[in-house]
Amino acid sequence: MAVSLSSTHAQAPAHQSQQPDTEQKTGARILCEALEQEGVEVLFGYPGGAIMPFYDALTSSSLRHVLVRHEQAAAHAADGYARATGRVGVCVATSGPGATNLVTGLATASMDSVPIVAITGQVARRFIGTDAFQETDVIGITQPVTKHSILVRSVEELAYAVHEAFAIARSGRPGPVLIDVPKDVQQATTAAPAEHYPAAPWRHTLTASLDEAAARAAEIIDAAECPLILAGHGIILSGAYEALRAFAERTGIPVITTLLGISAFPESHPLSLGLPGMHGRAEVNHAIHAADVLVAVGMRFDDRVTGNISHFAPHARIIHIDIDPSEMGKVLIPVVPIVADARVALEALTNYAAPAQHDDWMAKILTWRREAEESGQVPPATSGLPEEHSSPQPQEILAAIRKATEGRALMVTDVGQHQMWAARFYGYDQPNSHLTSGGLGTMGFALPAAMGAALGRPEQPIWVIAGDGGIQMNIQELATIVDLGLPIKVAIFNNGYLGMVRQWQQFFHQRNYSETRITGPDYVKLAAAYSIAGFQVTRASDVAATIEQAMAIDGPVVIDFVMEQEANVFPMVPPGQGNTNMIHKAPSTGDNR
């Protein structure tokens, strides 16, 4: 590896062409102008004492501000906007409690490599360190969950800090950056022009000779009999859809997509295999176990993907492509590490790899798939219509959404059982059509993230899939969604339990359902209270018609799907086990007490 300069920026900052300006300006105005120069369209935020000068300047700027109902939602909305558009999302909060409420959202974005910039007000400089009203050391609190953070110490540094924050957020492996701006810095004035921010002032350690690495990787790939591609979020972040497809088609290698890699590769493609790991498809885990080469692209061997690491892909040589050099050898030591942008690396690999077909290997995988489906271990994605009285089934709901939206939906999922079902049963063909909190597993993510996504991709139908636990975290954002008139459809998978935790209690804690029974409001009445349409579906036979009805409504809709209480996600790899030790039914050890 060698040190080289990277100048790849998705958005070219406009401030480079700015005319010198000698007018006296307040920090608040400079902040607004710097955001405008970065091409910011929308901010999600909540005002308060220490950020008031900024909010005062906001009304005379071109920036669109969305008033959320809780700062956590501002961070998730900025995150959803960034994931949906590939641009930097922006959220704003005041000092103290406003800033601490952002923390979960920053950690979510950090774990999933999402570029957001958070702007927080801070008490005036002379009060910092005095335990002033609403003072908190937000830089200290957020340090482990941000890519970088900047306390702006003078008005002269402010514009530079904003441009630096955006550049850091979107460069290399993206991530959240926080700018803490004391109130008196927002109020101070300066006539000094902003210090010019260089396009790429810091190093990225990239693989020195990509061609050499690609040639070595290609030798291994060409010799493989049972190769697999493991595609992660890096494909989506890099926009490498075509490069991945070209590489897979040239080499005939089947493609596995991680949870955040879903929609990086069309699931209807004959080479698409789907989700690996803890709740992955049985045949995918069998395939990984049998593989002789893994080409892992833009993924980090998360423990939910690998299971017990010493049993993961025991026969495979690993080619690992990631833009983050610290991922090389973090979990597994690859034979060929390639530190590069996913698209650039895949294009190089496609150049060097020989055309191939792996018919026998694919046939073997399809046999595993057929066996899993025939033995009832895995519910097929398109099962027949259930009986008249049966409750709505996850796969039917997801298939109905796909049908009603002609597969065009942008699916935003929360965290839990429904998340796994939505990952497995929708059938993602559109690039970047699945947003979820993968690394941090943040309940309450989906509704506010969908709000950000809907503003970023107004042309697309947006569906939120959430459990009855997660939807009650951040449900206050229905008010914001109504304000904005966003036609977000919210499907609540309501089983009266914190389902995933309940499943673990059933399997591993002898059915001791400790604090997982959960109640909620009457969601139809709740929707009515927010002046939006609400439906309750208790029978499978009403699923499709209700979803069609929701799609016909030009506005937000809440659907409460009252589902089987103790349905489980299968297959499941028990924690700590190797991925081939999947269980396909609930253990019989638990007694129903």
Next chain:
Amino acid sequence: MSETKHTPAAATQVADEQHVLVLLMRDRGNALERVLGTLRRRGPTFSTVNLVATEAPDTARVTITLQGTRAAAEQAVEHLRKQVDVRWATVMPVTEGGATMLLREFALVRVSCVAQNRREIMALAERFGARVVDIADSSLTLEVSGSSETIEQLLGLAQPYGIRELTRTGQVAI
């Protein structure tokens, strides 16, 4: 079942060794906190940290002594290199281009003494190249620099006289 073709990174974690990590960083805001926070969360444990200004304005040189495997130390360096304020970071090689890595630290030791053993302690100091920098009625203060082992040795021999106070800088490396 055939042999495993790759190695889980955890399998490379063998016995603890000492490594010296040197980095140049832009000395601003919470740059040091960020470096130490990263090591605390991800890296091997660190025993000494030394930060000094350099000849370049706003640049600090930080020397950190780590306990762990070479792989863990190098992994930590990769994490640190990603930080915006870290301009350069490396795990010091034991030798490079024929030159051996040199590790030194500096200590001030205040040793109890009485008139009868003052000469004895001064002779001990001399053997270690230490300077006597303060003489009081009941103590001598020594200034010593050298390898950590040298300093440990001196401290061991001074121990019987009674060490009243001790301060060490931690290691620096070149």
